[in-house]
Amino acid sequence: MISPETPKNEIERLKSLRQLNIMNSLPEQAYDTITELASYICKTPIAVVNMVDEEENWFKSKYGTDLTGSPRDVSFCGHTILNPDRILEVPDTTVDERFKGNPFVTGENAIKYYAGVPLLDTQGLPLGTLCVYDSKVHQLDEKQRTALKSLGKQVEMLLESRRQNYLLEQMKIELNENNRILREFASTVSHDLKMPLANMILTADILKVKYSNILDKEGMDYISYLKQSGLTLSDYINGLLDHYSNNKAETGNVEEFFLNDLLEDIIDLLQIAENCEINLPDNNLKIFGNSAAIGQIFMNLISNSLKYNSREKIIIEIDCTENREFFNFKISDNGIGIPLEKQEKIFDLFTTVAEKDRQGKKGHGIGLSTVKKIVESLGGTIQISSIENEGTVFEFSIKRNEIID
Structure with missing residues (x-):
């Protein structure tokens, strides 16, 4: 047995996988329909949508097996993602140097046949596989290979849709939090400014009355300008308070x-x-x-x-x-x-x-x-x-x- 190597782009690949937030997620009918169809078309008892994480393979969808995943170092799919541009098909695992001696090949309910299609993101990074298994020697014909590739493309579309929905949801959460902070800030600042502004406007009126016979026209104009500026700012603050208090x-x-x-x-x-x-x-x-x-x-x-x-x-x-x-x-x-x-x-x-x-x-x-x-x-x-x-x-x-x- 030969354990799969680590891809050269492993860091980028894992980052893309993390963005899906898919590991250990609940079953979804859209994926389960594809694995069932893959099993039927390829005439194999088992089909799996498998995500390849750092140390484990995890089955997002499975048909014909109770397993939920496997260690990556003994996985078949770890080999598949090393060549993301083609199907990996192993007609007889017992004679393949990479898999003979593998516990899934030698153990009970041994796997003798494997075929896997790499699942790529929009950057071409392999995130997992759509794969089929059989307990006996097997081989796909050309139509079955084409169909398996097409089903793999359908899984890729589901994964990309999940990615976009998750990113939008995170953006929505962040935006709502930013809006909450902004509302609290605007409300706090506006309330804190109302009293000093009221004092400034009142003081301008007092100055005007008390010193009207002392100040010249220019001085009185300055006081009027001071009051008008205060009123303008007060209107601005009241507008902000109205804006942020009318959500309900x-x-x-x-x-x-x-x-x-x-x-x-x-x-x-x-x-x-x-x-x-x-x-x-x-x-x-x-x-x-x-x-x-x-x-x-x-x-x-x-x-x-x-x-x-x-x-x-x-x-x-x-x-x-x-x-x-x-x-x-x-x-x-x-x-x-x-x-x-x-x-x-x-x-x-x-x-x-x-x-x-x-x-x-x-x-x-x-x-x-x-x-x-x-x-x-x-x-x-x-x-x-x-x-x-x-x-x-x-x-x-x-x-x-x-x-x-």
Whole structure:
């Protein structure tokens, strides 16, 4: 007997095998079907999908045997992976120098025939074999050899699919953990900054009142600038807190309300100027849902339509429809519009379109990202269509909380 040598690319081969996370995994029907078919086609009582680890062979799938693997130093498959570009077929193991004297050849239920196809990854590294065994001398014909190779390719596809799924799952776990850390960081920092900012804004107001008769216009402007900077940063922080606290909008209070009543309350809060015309839907929908979450969506979208509009006359149109599953809403304006190349990423966090809004302030790119999160948490979708210098249309849906009979 001759024990199999170690391949020159053993380190890379084992690394690829580890990435599969397949050793000692549970049986899977997809592999078991292939070993059963290999046994039938090759007319052998035993067929195995075998993974060759550092010191052992482990059977991912087996047909016709109760064994779960073997030590690598007495394995047949250890020899097979040394020549990954071809089948290893041994018609009579008792006369082959590599296998005569092998405990699997000389022992009870001795193996006299072996054929194995190397299983390669996408880099050509051999990870294991699809092999068949017989207790008597045997030999495959050309069609059987071709079929065994084809079945080996099917196993390779299963292994690669497993690899990709495992890598995606690991990436998902890592991404979720990174998002959790980011949410905690943003929330902690934002809360820690709110009080100092409030003190800074209040102090600016006190300075303005107490020293207005002492400071010149330039000094008063500096104080006003200090307060405005504090307010801007406060808005930014509040936006971050809103963004990271709206993961569970669907669990908020669900109540029955009329859409136009909600919209009128929002318009009152926004203190709409005389040069702005907001047309509410003709059909005043009765909605059973989370009014606070829906209100926040409309508040943000209407506010954007007001801020990013350079027309003398601002016009905002709001429309709504309903079907068995969704409430559908549309908000259109005659504002500055959004360039086509920016529309795809407009809902990404910290993405802004215009340098400054109508009042000369720069946006933070948080609002629309938060809107998208709320819409999706309510079971809906949101999309945008816009023409630069002509206007923008936002359309979004909210899944109904009740089913129409």
